[in-house]
Amino acid sequence: MSDRLPGFSTLAVHAGAQPDPTTGARATPIYQTTSFVFNDADHAASLFGLQAFGNIYTRIGNPTNAVLEERVAALEGGTAALAVSSGHAAQVVVLQQLLQPGDEFIAARKLYGGSINQFTHAFKSFGWNVVWADPDDIASFERAVTPRTKAIFIESIANPGGSITDIEAISTVARKAGVPLIVDNTLASPYLIRPIDHGADIVVHSLTKFLGGHGNSLGGIIVDAGTFDWSTGGKYPMLSEPRPEYHGIRLQETFGNFAFAIACRVLGLRDLGPALSPFNAFMILTGIETLPLRMQKHCDNAKAIAEFLSGHPAVASVSYAGLANDKYNQLARKYAPKGAGAVFTFSLKGGYDAGVSLVSKLQLFSHLANVGDTRSLVIHPASTTHSQLDDAAKTKSGAGPDVVRLSVGIEDEEDLIADLEQALSA
Amino acid sequence: MNHDAYPDNYIRAILNSVKSIAMVGASPVNVRPSYFAFKYLAQRGYDMIPVNPGHVGKELLGRPFVASLRDLGRPVDMIDIFRNSSHIMPVVEEALTLDPLPKVIWMQLGARDDAAAEKAEAAGIKVVMNRCPKIEYGRLSSEISWMGVNSRTLSSKRPPAPTQGMRLSLNRMSVGGGDTAASDRAAKNKSEQS
Numbered sequence: 001m002s003d004r005l006p007g008f009s010t011l012a013v014h015a016g017a018q019p020d021p022t023t024g025a026r027a028t029p030i031y032q033t034t035s036f037v038f039n040d041a042d043h044a045a046s047l048f049g050l051q052a053f054g055n056i057y058t059r060i061g062n063p064t065n066a067v068l069e070e071r072v073a074a075l076e077g078g079t080a081a082l083a084v085s086s087g088h089a090a091q092v093v094v095l096q097q098l099l100q101p102g103d104e105f106i107a108a109r110k111l112y113g114g115s116i117n118q119f120t121h122a123f124k125s126f127g128w129n130v131v132w133a134d135p136d137d138i139a140s141f142e143r144a145v146t147p148r149t150k151a152i153f154i155e156s157i158a159n160p161g162g163s164i165t166d167i168e169a170i171s172t173v174a175r176k177a178g179v180p181l182i183v184d185n186t187l188a189s190p191y192l193i194r195p196i197d198h199g200a201d202i203v204v205h206s207l208t209k210f211l212g213g214h215g216n217s218l219g220g221i222i223v224d225a226g227t228f229d230w231s232t233g234g235k236y237p238m239l240s241e242p243r244p245e246y247h248g249i250r251l252q253e254t255f256g257n258f259a260f261a262i263a264c265r266v267l268g269l270r271d272l273g274p275a276l277s278p279f280n281a282f283m284i285l286t287g288i289e290t291l292p293l294r295m296q297k298h299c300d301n302a303k304a305i306a307e308f309l310s311g312h313p314a315v316a317s318v319s320y321a322g323l324a325n326d327k328y329n330q331l332a333r334k335y336a337p338k339g340a341g342a343v344f345t346f347s348l349k350g351g352y353d354a355g356v357s358l359v360s361k362l363q364l365f366s367h368l369a370n371v372g373d374t375r376s377l378v379i380h381p382a383s384t385t386h387s388q389l390d391d392a393a394k395t396k397s398g399a400g401p402d403v404v405r406l407s408v409g410i411e412d413e414e415d416l417i418a419d420l421e422q423a424l425s426a
Numbered sequence: 427m428n429h430d431a432y433p434d435n436y437i438r439a440i441l442n443s444v445k446s447i448a449m450v451g452a453s454p455v456n457v458r459p460s461y462f463a464f465k466y467l468a469q470r471g472y473d474m475i476p477v478n479p480g481h482v483g484k485e486l487l488g489r490p491f492v493a494s495l496r497d498l499g500r501p502v503d504m505i506d507i508f509r510n511s512s513h514i515m516p517v518v519e520e521a522l523t524l525d526p527l528p529k530v531i532w533m534q535l536g537a538r539d540d541a542a543a544e545k546a547e548a549a550g551i552k553v554v555m556n557r558c559p560k561i562e563y564g565r566l567s568s569e570i571s572w573m574g575v576n577s578r579t580l581s582s583k584r585p586p587a588p589t590q591g592m593r594l595s596l597n598r599m600s601v602g603g604g605d606t607a608a609s610d611r612a613a614k615n616k617s618e619q620s
C-alpha cells in the first residue's frame with residue numbers, strides 16, 4: 001500500500017465510492033429505502049446507541065448519501081460531512097449545534113439574499129441573534145464580538161457581487177474570540193477555494209449550485225474541519241456535555257475530531273428532519289465527478305464575458321474579481337488562483353428599467369433564481385431575490401436597482417457574448 | 427516515530443498484525459468510549475481482555491476483568507490504554523515488566539505522554555498516541571464511511587459484504603498519509619493556545 005496523495009480530480013471521481021459489495025455495481029447505487037434491517041436485537045441497540053457503524057433509517061443516514069458525504073469531505077479536506085436537503089437546511093443544522101436562545105453569531109453583510117432573510121427573520125424566532133459585519137472591514141468583526149458570540153459566518157465568494165472574502169483574516173478574529181468560523185463555500189466550490197486550508201472550522205454548501213452543477217437537484221452539506229476544540233468553557237454543550245438523547249454520551253469525547261459532523265447528524269438531522277433524498281444524492285454525486293472540468297470552463301467563460309462587458313458602452317461597471325482592475329483582484333489571486341468563480345454582477349447605465357429590459361431580451365441566458373447550472377443564467381436581484389430588502393440593504397449587499405447578476409454556464413463563450421451583445425444593443 | 431501524524435501504513439500494519447489486546451481502563455458502562463471500542467474490536471475478531479481493578483469478578487461481554495497487566499497470565503500483542511495522559515506512565519512502566527513484552531502500546535484519543543512513549547519505543551515497542559483503534563479500523567476498512575466520515579482511503583475493488591464478527595480488509599489506497607492537515611492544524615492551535 002503506498003501512501004501517495006491522489007489529486008483533486010481523482011478524489012472527485014473516487015472518494016467515498018467503491019463497487020457495491022452485494023452486486024458489484026460500479027456506479028453508486030441509489031439506496032431508495034427508508035429503513036435498514038437489523039441483524040439482531042443487540043445490533044439494533046448498538047446502532048441506536050451510536051456504538052456501531054451502520055444504517056438505521058434514512059432520516060439519520062443512507063448509503064448513497066454517505067458516499068456524497070465522504071466525497072465532499074475529501075474534496076474540502078475535512079474529517080467528515082453530513083448531507084441535508086438544501087443549503088438553507090445545512091445552515092439551520094449547523095447553528096442549532098452552536099447557539100442557545102439568546103446567543104449571537106456574527107455574519108458578513110455580503111451574503112446570498114436568502115441567507116440574509118433566514119438569519120434576520122427565521123433565526124430571530126429561535127432566539128439566535130445575528131450581528132452584521134462588513135467583510136471589507138475586518139475590524140468590524142472584532143468589534144462585533146461579545147461574550148454571547150458563538151460563531152462567525154461568511155461566504156468565500158459572496159453572492160451576488162462575486163466579491164472575495166479574506167478568510168484567513170476573519171479566521172484570526174474567530175480564533176481570538178474562541179468561536180468557530182463557518183464558511184459558505186457554495187460559489188467557489190472546493191475546486192477554486194478550500195476554506196479549511198485558510199482557517200475555516202466548518203464549511204457549508206448549497207449542493208444545488210456548482211457541486212451538483214446541472215440545476216436538477218436541491219441539496220446541502222456540512223463539512224467538519226476537525227479543527228475546533230468544543231470542550232473549552234462549556235460554551236458548546238451540544239458537543240461537550242452528556243447528551244440526554246443518548247444516555248449521557250459526550251460527543252466530543254466519543255468522536256474526537258469529527259464530533260461536530262456527528263452532532264449535526266444525531267442531534268440536528270435526526271431531530272429537525274431535513275433529510276436529503278438518496279436520488280438527489282446520486283444526481284449530485286454524478287455532477288461532482290466532472291466538477292474540475294466544469295468549474296474551469298465556468299470560470300474561463302466568466303472572465304471572457306466580464307472583459308466583454310467592461311468594454312461595452314451600455315455598461316456602467318462590472319464587478320468581477322477576476323478582472324485585473326477589480327477591487328477584489330488581489331484577494332482573488334491569493335484565494336482563487338484558478339478563477340474567480342462564475343457568478344458576478346454588473347450595472348447598467350440605464351438603471352432599473354435597463355436591467356428588466358436586458359433580462360427579457362436574452363435568448364440563451366435563462367431568467368431564473370439559481371446559480372451554478374451548466375446553463376447560463378441571469379437575474380435582476382432588485383426585482384427578485386433581494387426584493388424583500390429595502391433599498392439601502394439592497395445596495396449594501398451588492399444588489400442595487402441597476403445591478404444584473406449572471407451565473408455563467410459552460411456553453412461556447414462566443415455564443416454567450418453574442419447573446420449579451422444583441423440584448424444590450426437592441 | 428513522529429507522533430503528530432502517523433502514516434496510514436504504520437497504523438495498518440499494527441491493526442493487521444495484532445491478535446490480542448488488553449484494554450486498560452475498560453468500562454462496563456455502555457455509554458463510555460472504552461465500552462464502544464472494546465465491543466467493536468471484539469466483534470472484529472480481536473481477542474480482548476478488560477483490565478480494570480474496580481470490576482474484578484465481573485465480565486465485559488463475556489470476558490472476565492483482570493485487575494492489572496501483571497494479572498493477565500498470558501502474553502498479549504497490544505495494550506490499549508483508556509486513561510488520561512497523567513495516568514499513562516505507570517501503565518507503561520508496568521507493561522515494560524511483562525515477559526514477553528507487548529508489541530504495541532496504544533493510547534486513546536486525547537491521551538498523550540511523550541516520555542512514556544520514548545521509554546516504550548526504547549524497548550522496541552511500537553507506540554500510537556491520541557488515536558482510537560475503533561476509529562482507525564473503521565477508517566482504514568472504510569466501514570466508518572457509513573457515518574459520512576472521510577476515511578482518506580480509496581479502492582476500486584469489490585469488498586465482501588461485511589457480516590458480524592468478520593475481519594475487514596484494511597489494504598486500501600491511502601489518500602492523506604497520516605492525519606489530515608486540518609487536525610494537525612487543530613493540534614498546533616491547541617499547543618499555541620496553551
Ligand SMILES: Cc1ncc(COP(=O)(O)O)c(C=O)c1O
Binds near residue numbers: 159187205
Ligand atoms: C451562497 C448560497 N448559500 C446558500 C444558498 C441556499 O441554498 P439552497 O437553495 O440549496 O437552500 C444559496 C442559494 O442560492 C446560495 O447561493
